[in-house]
Each structure stands twice: as C-alpha cells, then as structure tokens.
Amino acid sequence: MPLAGHSEILPLHGRSDGSMTDRAKSYARNLARRISPSRAVLILLSILAFYVVLITLRGGGTRNQRLLADLPSSQIPLKDKKARAEQERMMLEWDSRSNYRTDLSEAGPGRISSFPTNLFTSSSPSNAADLSGSTSKYISVTAVILSWKRKEGAKAVVAHLKKYPFIGEILIWNNNPDLELKTADFSVKSSDSSSTWPTITVFNSVANLHDFSKYTTCSLAKYDHCYIQDDDWINLAMDSMYALYVDQPNTLVTSTIPAMNAQQRSWMFQNPQLGLHTGFTWLGAGSFMPKQAVFKFLLQLGGSNLWKERVQLSDLFFSLWRNQYPTVLSHALAPLDQSSSWSGRIDQWSVVYEHMTDAVFRITTALSGLGFVQGSPHRAGAKTDFEVEEETPVFKDRHTRSSCQNDKCLFQTSTDMFPAPGSVKWPVETHSRDILAHEARYKLQDYPSPEFVAMHTYHYAVDQDLSTCWRSFHPMDKNSYFGLQFVLPLFDLGENAKSIEIWSTMASTLQALQSTMAIKASVDGVAWMTCSGEIERTQGSIRFTDLSCTDAGKNVGLQLDTREIQHLRFEMTKNVATLIEVCGIRVGEMSL
Template sequence: MLDKDQIRNPAPNFNRLFSRRSSTIRLTLVTLFIGTIIWIMILKPLAESDTLTSDTAKIKKESTQPTWQIDLKKTIDERFSVYKKEQFEEVALKKNRMIPVTAVLLNWKRMEALQTAVNYISKYPFIKEILVWNNNNKTRIYSKDFKLNNSDVELNVFNSEENLHDLSKYTTCSMAKYDYCYFQDDDWLNLYMDSLYTNFLENPNLIHSNSMPVIYLESRRWMFANVDKNLHTGFTWLGCGSFVSRAKVQRFLGQLGSISLIKDRLKLADRYFTLWTNQYPYQLSNPLTPLDQKDGWGVDQWNMVYNNILDATQKLYTALAVKSNSEFFAREEEKPYYNDRIIRAPCLNDKCLFLTNIDPFPHPSRVYYANNITHVRDQESKFNKLDFPSKFFWNNYAYHYAVDSDEKTCWNSFKIPKIGDYFGLQFIEPRFPKKITVISSRDFDASFYIRVSSGGNRWRTCNITSSNNTDHKNRNTFEFDCSNTVKNKQLIRFIRIEASRDFLEPFEICSLILDELNV
C-alpha cells in the first residue's frame, strides 16, 4: 500500500478557500481565476510542497549590518513561547483576544533550512497550521520530512510542477484554515516570534514584518503618499517573518484578476502585495538570523526590485484615480496611523519590545508622489533631501541597540527630545515592576516621569520613590510605586520613561534593566 504522503492530488484544495468566503470575496477571486487560470493550471501541483528563495538573501550581499552574536542552535533549543497552547483551544479563543495563525513557508533548494524553520515555528502555540509549498519539481517533499515540536499543529505540504515563485505564497495563504497567515522563507529564521506576534495582536489589520536595520532604512524611502488620491502605501519584505490577514491576500488575488500582469511580474508578486494594500506596513527593525543563503536567483536583483515597485505604485495610483476600480483597492488609511506607531524593535531575549515616540525619519507624506517619476531613485532623491540618519549612523545607533543586552552598544534618538518625548518597553508577559535602571553612554540626569499602562491607551504616572546615579553618572536607577495609579492592581504591559523637560542633546540609551530583567 502506498504511503498517503505519496498519493498525488491533481490540484490544491481551492474548495477550502471558497467554502468560508462571502459572495463578494468569491466574485473577486473568480476575477483572478479568469485572468490567470490558464497559467496556473499548467502547474498541476501535487499533494505536498515549497518555493522561491527569499528576496533579502540577495540584499545580504550589499549590507554591512552587524548581526547579534548568538549561538543559533543553543538559542533555538532554549527559546520557548510565553504563550500557552491552552490559550488557543476553541473554548479559550471564544473568551480571549488571541488569534490562531496559519504559517505559509516556501521552499526551493534549501531543504535543511526549511526543516529548521518549520520545526522552530511549530514551537509557538499561535501557529495552529503549517502549509509548505514546494516550487522545486525535481524534489518531492512530504509531511514526514518534518519533525514538529507541537503535535497539535496541522501540517500540509504541496509539491508544484512549476516554480510559482512569490505567487504561491498568496494562493497557499488563500487556502488557509485560519484568518491570518504568517509568511516565512527558507533562508532566514525569525527568532522574535513572540515579539512580532504581540505587536500583531494589537493591530491585526496591518501587515507586520521584520526588517534588518539597513533594509528598514531603505524601506522608509519606498513609501508613497498623495492625499488627493488617497494614496498612503509602502513596501516591506515579507519572507523574514510577517503576519498578514487572509482577507488582504484574497483581495490581492482579486486585484491580480482585475489588473493583468505579465508572467514574470506575476511570479514576483511580493513587490505588489504590500503596496497594493494601500497601507503603511508596520515594520520592526532588528538584525536577522540567516540560514542557508545559497541558490539565489542569479539575476539583477535590485533592477528587478526597482522596476516592480515602480510598476506596482503606478498601477495603484491609476486605479485610485479611476472610480470603477475603487472596489479593488482600499482608500481609507487604517489605524493606528503612521505617527501613532511607537513599537520599534524586539528585545534580544524576545521577552519585550522597545518603544519610543521619537521617529528619526520623516513622515511619508513629506515626499509627495505625483505618478510622474521614471525610476524609484527619483522618489528616493526627494527623500534624501530631508533630514534623517545616514546609513553609517543607523548601522551604529538603530533602535535595537537599546535592548540587545550589550551596554557597549546604544540607541541614539537622532532628534533632540522635548518635554513629553519618551522611550520604554512593552512586555510580552505582563508584570508589576518596581525598579528600572537606564544605562546611557553619557551623564544621565533624573528629569523623567515613569508612566505605565495595562493596555497601551491610558497611561498613569507612578510615584518615583528613589532616583540614584551617584555610583555611575551614566546609570540611573528609578524605584517607583504604581500601586495607587493602576486600578485593581492590574498587571502592567507597558512602561515608558518620559522627559519632564526639554533636553539639549539626543538620548543615547545603551541598556535597560527592569527589576532583574536585563534587556
């Protein structure tokens, strides 16, 4: 008798997609299939799968961004989620605010790296389903090839007869059992699953992604705004770990049906998806952990990136200008608005997130997009005239250096803080802190308030009972009491150190120690 993993299925289970969708979504997706069915049908996917190498693998060659020095195997073995599988059982999900997720991974030629990624993310209880799509028709892979760390995870694999590249990421997500997908390529490992998921929980409608700092800087140049056309969008790489809504993916498939792309562009759908949501993605800036980086495209990566970003933006602009296409593209900017986003980077230990209201980069609306450029570099040149950190500065003083457990590296705010500006932490697991030590590279006075919040909306001021920096001028320890300000002694999820006066120079924060938690 044949192993069930070896039985071929003539096509992916698209019935699973249509069974749960509204009539509007169905009609939208039919548009896609009419436009692309001939091409898709030549794939004849088998039951069990993987795809293209991730985009950022090519970028690695141009990046001088240092990585956090870790023992990868030791970190993988020792890292576990703060979230519990009981929180994602059906009865619990009816009462709590947790969101179960389907992970979508693409494979090309890096089977060992794929196995590492699949095995690792299966540790996290919010990953309830894993779908693997194999784009390599010379290699067949099966569910039995993976060792999962959670027996409750449902794993399905699909083998394709043709390399669908990026497009398979979206067709696979459209078949997901759950309403949200987690994207992961096979050449990077996201060690900050809890952190990214925690930020995603706050605003699940937005795309949430990881970006290495130098690419985060580049992405700030690839944002496009035009208030007259309701254009407010940006690009981010998805393959290094990102959460997206399945509804946005299905809408994107409808967009592909309404705006035809040549086959080569369709295979590079990642360049279009984030831009066509017409929303600024929520990006966290942190070093990435590379896996196997071999077997890249072997093409002119940057030329392809620029061409497709420009084409995607031009098509979006045109669609927004034509009312007949309005149903395919969102026009309202989703909350939280760009200026209201304060979460910046995960802590190295994945137990917290660094937050600050100080953004050293200009708001995207400062660079007006009028659909009159011939190259993305034309848009970049407008951005480059504004005041923002250089690549050298950002490589040495980016957000994550405040929470990398290394007192020799520091985040520099770039801008000079004014009264009311702040920095702080969001905790993955709520707590009731009583002491925080702020370590700077320079003399650090006590001109601050300590404010805390349970939900991130209402902030209360704690009573500072002691402030001490006599032993080390650059090390200030605040002891504080929040018992009279937090109702019913709720556990605290956010803490911020807020300036009580205007400063004369930027903050330079090297480390934070909360009680005994050193970040």
C-alpha cells in the same frame, strides 16, 4: 474585479468544492499552463518571446545592459552611470546585513514561547468565541512556509515554529518540482505528551511559482490570519511580532534588518489628493497578515494585466497594493543557508526597482480613476479594488520600532529616526513618477546617514549588550518618550517592575533621565499611571527602586500592582536639549 478576456493572464481565484490538495494543485496547473485555446497563436508567440527573454537573461542581462558593460566609462551616459552607482551602493548596503546577524547556536536552541498553550484552545478557526466574549484577544494563525531548494532549512523553520502555540497550522509549499517533500519529513514527536502540535500539510508544486504561491497557499489556510516566511531564516522575534499583531490584526507586521528598514522608509508613497498612502516591505524573514488582505490581493492581480514573470514576483506588489503603510520592526535576523536565495541574483536591485515602479505606477493610475483605460501598459483594475482610507493606528501613531533580543518585549519610542512619509509627495503627473528621484528627494530631508543607522539603530537599546546603544536622531521634546511593551503582563513573565535600571554612556542622557523623566506604566497601553520611587545615579546608569505606580487623574490613590504592568514609558517632562542614548534596560531581574 477580473477583466473580461484576460483569464489567460492570471487564473481567476476562487475556492472550489474540491479538497485543499485539489485546490492547491489547480492553482499550480492553471498558472503553469496559462493556455487559452482561443488564442493559440498568441500563446505560441508568447512562449517564443518568453524563451528569448530567458536566454537573454541567462546571457547576463538585457542587450542594453551588455552593451553598456562593454563600453568604456567615459562613453556611458550619465543617467546609466548614476543607475549603476545606485545599484552598487544598494548591494553594499545589502551586504552590510552581516552586521545584524544573530548567532543561532547561542539564541536558537533554547528559545521557547512565553505564551501558554491554554490561550489557544478555542475550536473555532478564528477563535471567534474568545473574541466575541471579550475574554481574549489571542488568535491562532496559519504559518505558510515557502520552500525552494533548501529542505533542511524548511525542516529547521518548522521545528522552530512548533514552539509557538499560536501557530495552529503549518502549510508548506514546495516550489521545487524536482524534489518531493512529505509531511513525514517534518513530523517530530514531542517529548511532552501534553503539547498540542500544529497540523502540517505539504504541497508539491508542478512548477516554480515563486512568491505567488505564498498568497495562494495562505488563501487555503484554516485560520483567518497568516504568518508567512521563506525557508532561509529563523525568526527569533515570533512572540514580540505576534504580540504587536494581535493589537492591530488588520495590519501587515513584518521585520527586517536596520539598513534595509532605512532603505524601505524611502519607498513610502503618499498623495492625499489620490488617497495614496502605501509602502514597500520585504516579507520573507517573517510577516503576519490577515487572510482577507490576501484574498483582496488575489482579486487585484486578477484585475490587472500583469504577465507571468511579474505575478511570480508578487512580493514586490503585495505591500504596495495594500495602499497601507506596513508596520516594520527593525532588528537583527538569524539566517539559515541562503545559497539559492533570489537575493543573490546579480540584477536583484534592477528587478526590484523595475517591479516597484510598475506596482506604484499601477496603483496611482487606478486611484486616479484611469485603471480601465484601453491599451494602458499599467492597468491595475478599478479604484474600488484599493483601500482609500488609511488604517488605524495611522502611521504617525505607530511607535513600536524593534523587538527585544529576548523576545519578551518590544522597544518603542515616539521619536522617529526618519522623515515622515508625507514629507515628499508622490506626483500625480505620469512623467514625474520616478522612484529613484522620489528616493533621492526623501533622503534630502532630515534623513540619518548610513553610519548613524548602523551605530545607533533602535534594537541596540534592547539587545542585551551594553556596548551597543540606541540614540535618538533628534533631541526629545516634552511628552516624547521611549519605552517597552511586554508580550504578556510582567507577572506572567515571572517579573515585576519594583526596580528599573537604564544604562547610557552619555552623561547628558543620565542627567536628563534623572531630572526630566517620568516613568509611566499601563496594563493595556491606554490608561497610564505615574510611578515614583528612589533614584540613584551610578557611573553609567540611572537606577529606580521601590517603585509604586498610582493614578494621578480622577482615580487618585488607585495603585497599580507592578506585576500586572505590560507597558512602560519613560517620558520627558520638558524639552531636552541633547540627544538621548540608551544602551540597555533592566526591569526587575530581566535584562534587556
């Protein structure tokens, strides 16, 4: 709940009786002005301090940073040397994202959704009629696009999102007060007169509100769920991300490149004593979330004493303050023009670590019951402002790792490449709360090298390229598996599972797949049937033909139509002594 006397720190969030445009303008004006008449002197001092800080930042960092830059290496303290080395390493890892880029000229123009429009014909904003009648789990979503100085990028994103029928509304927030955007800039007539295009609304901000505007804009959404992204990416995994989200619509589903996914795994924090189980993730490349989570976050901000600069960078707080582990898909991304991106800042990583430290410190303080200690520099509100119970499916049961290159399926495996979040406990003691130290302790666990992640990342199993391969980080135990979840039943995708082929360069993998693997199929991912058929081993693959799937349990003899299959598992029937490698999968005529 908001704290009395702190309304000038963050404007209280509410839904007025005015129009959507009036409410949006009110958010912008309130945050931009932030003036409390009763504290005029403090406001003047704050403006002066902000001006001094701004000049300092433009001068190339803090005074200490500039002094350190002028010192010879031998005179720089060891702690600062380590911090500088870590920042340089992080920048190199961030630059490695070029290894995971998808060529838009090849994949973008022809990409369309597999979901038919008639799944989203409910007149209810929440599709409640469908859900209550148990006839459909498919829900319409409001897309929120944050635009800065890349008008052409925003236009490309809108044109792409229009291809997906589950996007029922598009809200564009323009953070550039020097450039006015109009709805007409994004209106493209469809050649198909039967198509139902989403409504488009543009908000032109009176000031640059940075990330904060994503959340205020989502709170204005017509639908109960939001899809949020920046204007410098094209998300080619829309269908697969959506298919995963509708199966767990209370979670945060997002995606990033493999190197960043590996880094983010070290930014998960758990302490059962406090009820802490959270993790950080980037949102800008595309994220699905319930609008209710956004409302809760705005209330959390209202109960904190965050100052303007930190409120503006809300992305560095949102996922952590959910106190839930995000569901992150690791795969290639398709960038647009990123010349004005925030990630290009020279001090990006120091800002990230500083804000994450603040975010985790605050939630730890609140969960410890110390959120209202007077004078606390890290006040985060009351303990009741944060979730305590871990949401379902719990982290250990989340086995979806990546989208398929063709966006018709998701790659899953029960074998996690990284240590569990609970392998390192986040400390209760204030003096021990150090994210860099936590990260270092986590990476001392059974953690893969950057080279292993780069060469054997999850999406290489389903990237339609037999020269790249996913490899399990550990040998697979009995009942462990890798598999696929299709966005729709195979029949609706024009396929069946009468034949399956799996490629690998490792003879030991081919032998294991031939002798110690069972194929299981499911319509809903809950009830499974075992499939059998002819097995043929080629020089680089295992081929299964004439597959039929029957229930080995109480409904013995019940046969599953392979066209209805939406889930496939390739399960080990006993412990496998070697690593499993998969370079590609074919289901029917669909090559993955």
